[in-house]
Amino acid sequence: HILKGDMRLNIRLIGFLYGIMVIAIVGRSVLWSSRRSGSKKGGGQTALLALALVVIGYVGQLFGRIIQSAVSRQREFLADASAVQFTRNPGGIAGALKIIGGFSKGSRIESPNAHEASHLFFGTAIRSLFATHPPLDERIRRIEPGYSSRVNESESLSETVPGGRFDSSVSMMAADSGEARQYIGHMTPRHVDYSSQLLSALPGKIRDELDDLLGATAIVCGLLLDSDLKERDRQIKVLKKTAPVEVVRQTLILEKEIRSLKPVFYLPVLELAIPTLRGMSAAQVAGLKRYIQVLVEADGKLTLFEFVLEKIVTHQLGMVYSHSKRQTIVKRMDLLLPQMVNLLSVLAKSGNKDIQEAEKAFKAGFEQLRSAGVTRKESMSETVSFKEVDVALNRLALAAPSIKRVIFDACCACVLFDTKVSIPEAELLRATASVMDIPVPPFLFHPIKS
Structure with a gap:
């Protein structure tokens, strides 16, 4: 929508419609003034003029809204086509529309004034002649010509994926290379189910801290603590010299829960912490990199996981704050x-x-x-x-x-x-x-x- 200039067009339409509405407002004000003045001289002509302005204003606004809605519906089709063009993934866009249609609450806006800015919404705010979004069925069929089902927003899809119990007591896993490559850039219900199971298996304290900036920082530091107590004490000692007191304290508070995690959880927990860490300032990111560096170098050796953790954090946060040539x-x-x-x-x-x-x-x-x-x-x-x-x-x-x-x-x-x-x-x-x-x-x- 933004790339195609729809936001600019929508704002202009708002101004255009209000300009027409001003005619009706002026007519209504003149009509009200003529009634209050009670003057008979020229009062009839003034009232007729005011009434004409009111009619012109409201009729103009009626047709203006019809045009506005028609333009908005066509821009929705253009936006869907552009999304397919850029992502090369029609199934992803169609799937998103099916999910929207299957939610129990749909995308309906309940506000009585929704029509005033309905063309700015991403979903179908109202259903009438003034609808600004085409029916979801029609949008899906234009993306998937073979689609014959019907999306019914009154029928609720399951908004949570039922997950079984995540088995963390594994060191080897069976997989197929073709399957791993097939789903690049594509999520399926099976992936959501797997993620749901994994999240459910995480300790509640870890899950809660992942959404907190201090907690996410402490989790990253805790993942680097050595299982050997002597090495761990050396790491804590150097961390106290580098990190603020609250970071060290939170790391020690979460240490027991982090130490109880199986290796299969390490990388998922790190990836769950990344979105929160992206909310850091540039100075905080630089600080986190120092904490990681001193913890990794404290024992004089580098493990594969330490290398992977440092690489992922540096790259993902560097995308936000690094301005390299x-x-x-x-x-x-x-x-x-x-x-x-x-x-x-x-x-x-x-x-x-x-x-x-x-x-x-x-x-x-x-x-x-x-x-x-x-x-x-x-x-x-x-x-x-x-x-x-x-x-x-x-x-x-x-x-x-x-x-x-x-x-x-x-x-x-x-x-x-x-x-x-x-x-x-x-x-x-x-x-x-x-x-x-x-x-x-x-x-x-x-x-x-x-």
Whole structure:
């Protein structure tokens, strides 16, 4: 709507209609004044003139509202078409309209003055000749020509997804690479169900703190605390020198709940905290980065999860406050081969202790690069440092969208070549998607108990 100038057009329509209404208001005022004055001289002519102004004003407003509503309905169709054009996902737009139509309260505006700005709403505020939005059925059929059902706003869809019990006692999960790639940028009821189960399984105290800025900061710090008590004490000591007292205190308050979390929860909890952390000021973001740095460096070693956490937080919050120079987009896969070799090597080794199995995983991932014109063969790197992985991810983030898709397909094929994925593999795969700004819904894995 904004891109097509609908907001500007709607404001002009409001001014136009009020201009017509002014004619009726003037006529009504003159008519009222002539009645109060009681003057017979010229009073009849004045009353007729006033009455004519009232009629012209109200009739003009009537036809003006009809035109306004007709224009608004056509702009809705244009907005739907533009949404499909930009997202390349007609199913997503149609699905959203079906959900709106299925809510028990629909999108009806109950205010008696709703008609005054009804063309500015996103849903059908009123239903009459002056309706500013086309029927949902018609909008859906224009997006999905084969749609034959009927959306009935009086019939309530389930607004909550029934979820079973989330099983957190897993270290390996079964998955299919094709399924993981299929749902990029697309949420289904199964994803919502999975997310609902996961949220329900989180401790209530953690869920409550995720919406609070101090709580989300403390959760990120708590996720980095070492299980070894000596290392943990060293981390708390350096954190006290860097962070405000309230951050340290809240971290210690939540430490018990965070420590009780299973590894399968770590990355989802971090991702749930990111939207809240985006509400930080630039100074608070810089502070959080310092807290993460001192906690990671306190024990003199870097784990895969620590690397993933630092990378996701830095990238996601950097999108809000970093104003780096525009960099050149890489449109050729062969220019990114060294970085892909390093990334695939780490992914292959993170889920396979056996070197031969790791090499098979690497080859499965590298084979996906053929679709981007890669012809030469590469071997898995024997050693890859976290610094090299960091450089690789930063470089791959500059790839063109079509190349990013190939990169992520290769990563999925590498991780899931044996149809099993470990927690570290899943964490690194999610970090890769996050850094490259690929919208990936929760992976629908099937637990394999260790």
